[in-house]
Amino acid sequence: MQAQAKSGAKSALWLGGLLAGAAVLAYAGGATGAGKARLAVNAAAIAASGNKGDNWLSHGRTYDEQRFSPLTQINKDNVNQLGLAWFADLDTTRGQEATPLVIDGVIYTTTAWSKAKAYDALTGKLIWEYDPKVPGETAVKACCDVVNRGMGAWGDKLFYGTLDGRLIALDRNTGRLLWSTVTVDRTKPYTITGAPRVINGVVIIGNGGAEMGVRGFVAGYDVNTGKQLWKFWTVPDQPGKNKEDYLKRAEATWKGEWWKLGGGGTVWDSMAYDPALDLLYIGVGNGSPWNQSYRSPGGGDNLYLSSIVAVRPKTGQYVWHFQETPGETWDFTASQHIVLADLMIDGRMRKVLMHAPKNGFFYVVDRQTGQFIKGKNFVPMNWATGLDPKTGRPIENPEARFDKTGKPFVSMPGAGGAHSWQPMAYDPRQKLMFIPANIAAFPYVPDEKWKAAKYGFNNGLNQGAAAMPANNDVREAAKAATKGALIAWDPVTMTEKWRVDYPGPSNGGLLATAGDLLFQGTAKGDFVAYSSLDGKKLWSFDAQTGVIAAPVTFTVKGQQYVAVMAGWGGIWPLATGALAWKSGPVRNISRLLVFKLGGKVQLPAKPDPNFGPLDPPAQTASKEVIAKGAYTFGRFCGVCHGDAAIGGGVVPDLRHSAALGSPETWQAIVHDGALKANGMIGWSAQLSREDIDAIRHYVIARAHEDKDLGEK
DSSP states (O other), rough: OBBBBOOOSOOEEEOOSSBBTTTEEEESSOBBBBBBBOOSSSSSHHHHHHHOOOOBBBBTSSSSOOOOEOOOOOOOOTTTGGGEEEEEEEESSSSSOBEEEEETEEEEEEOGGGGGEEEEEETTTTTEEOOOOOOOGGGGOOOOOSSOOOOEBBEEEEEETTTTTEEEEEETOOEEEEEEEOOOOSSOOBBBOOOOOOEEEEEEEBBTTTTOOOEEEEEEEEEOOOEEEEESSEEEEEEEEOOSSHHHHHHTTTTTTGTTTTTOOOOOOOOSEEETTTEEEOOOOOSSSSHHHSSSSTTOOOOOTTTEEEOTTTTEEEEEEEEESOOOOOOOOSOOOOEEEEETTTTTTEEEEOOOOTSEEEEETTTTTTOEEEEESOOOSSSEEETTTOOOOEEGGGGGGGHHHHHHEEEESTTTTTSSSOOEEEEETEEEEEEEEEEOOOEOOBBBBOOOSSSSSOOOOOOOSSOOOOHHHHHHHHHTTOOEEEEEEEETTTEEEEEEEEESSSSEEEEETTEEEEEEEEESSSSEEEETOOOOEEEEOSSSHHHOOOOOOEEEEEEEEEEEEEOOOOOOHHHGGGGGGOOOOOOOOOEEEEEEETTOOOOOOOOOOOOOOOOOOOOOSSSHHHHHHHHHHHHTTTHOOOOGGGGSSSSSOOGGGGGGGGGHHHHHHTTEEETTGGTOOTTTTTSOOOHHHHHHHHHHHHHHHHEEEEEO
């Protein structure tokens, strides 16, 4: 059943341009599974659902973000009978990262380009959809694809952020726009990709953009009006302008004129909440630029970068912080999934916060006080040798400080992180954390002539010099060292209980259930169920595309379902070039997949994932022109079109572009912005026609190198 078909609807109404340039498609009647909205989402409902498991009312299912369901109808003994109940093809072909909400038998989800959709969870019928009409040129502000990770719910309203910085409230029954608030300074490269959390009538949302050059913050908004109630800055302003004590204290940890470059510290993803303590925990991102010698010359811890910060959700009042990577210079964000639990440690029950950020250490922190309890690396690393047992401060390898040495350093883990945004899952019965881990290095090459630019990554690195060379031996060695893993981690003993090895990184988020199951999608394109007891694979489904989002489970009319958003994308296929294909050739096919025991629906035939033969035009440019193009491509183009111009299956692989043979067409696209509606802006404000033609010659040269290496 292709759920996107609209037959059977009683009526449809298009409202184009009437609601802030948005479009809504609404169907009369409610969901087959439940009818019109009955459940008013509030703190009591979220708590009750946590025990029952029929709905999925908040991003991490419950405020503690454990992503563990008590449902057992689908279990390790019968999961081999799981089959596709229905699917819905999506109208976007970029990465799909959303965790759907499920309320009263209706699935609510967001897609790439910040679109929202509601489906009958039983039949797959599209109930309504909403398109906020994000301008295509917004894509240049997004570090890591035009993704969206989902919604929040309160009362009969839904809330989510858009890539261009709006916080939107929709009527849950109809998808009608209720209010829209611009949350960011649109003159700066802010974006929103994360899901909001809603706590006692306050919608809380952060933003992204630290790679580009912004000052991070998180803010709370009234659920009924969209009025901003508070704002919590994560980086201090210029000395003398900071009124709050916590920002005044942070000033001493920064050097130079950081405020002119933004500073970074965006709260672009993870949050968790403890209702008993009334504390909201936020994960703070990386520095801007990454290279601390530019951001804060002379060093310093640079609070509150790469920190977990506890605030009051009603007022945004600072309570405590724990910084995981002082003086961050490697893009080691602390924005990864935060999980709350109670653990018996050293004979004492502790209220803890658990975290596995990019830097490769697993942390257990007292969530009442922010006190470090314990920590240990969960992947191999070379940037640090361990953690101070009292403070949790990393014991750095001096060579890793490329910002101080001025010398390149290949770090493990790298900028992709030992764990990225993909959510973990925690089984409170086994006291085990399940981590979607990456084993991948990154070459940090300082750029002596770097200057901040309006568009593109502002990281203070020479990405052109760091590009993968056209050498099969080097490439194969890099591929051999690049892997993924699913790790079952004991947070009390700080030991690995079991693991599943994957050929490559960027595998999907996780769902654990009381049926002794652990669900995860893979970069290869499988959706898998493992035994959470020992990691044994029990069931697998060919999703035909990489699955990076986290699954959910719920019940409708007494039957349990599992749903996941499928669609290859995100930073790994966009930016990593030859390594993007480590798990195999995958293209984006964006769908919502819903499974049940005995499901019989089949997907259409799988398309060919290959791009076709390399057939570049003749190479005519000088070595100097090609070298100039290599630097400029690495500085501004590689983050979307791949390291060394090797595409990863989401946006066009430029080595195959027909425009390579036409300087005029190339200039029309890259200089003039002929494809800006698709996300490819014109770069005329930043790059000359000579710069742009040098990029073309570089891509031609790269295509010839790869053809000579035998790529077809």
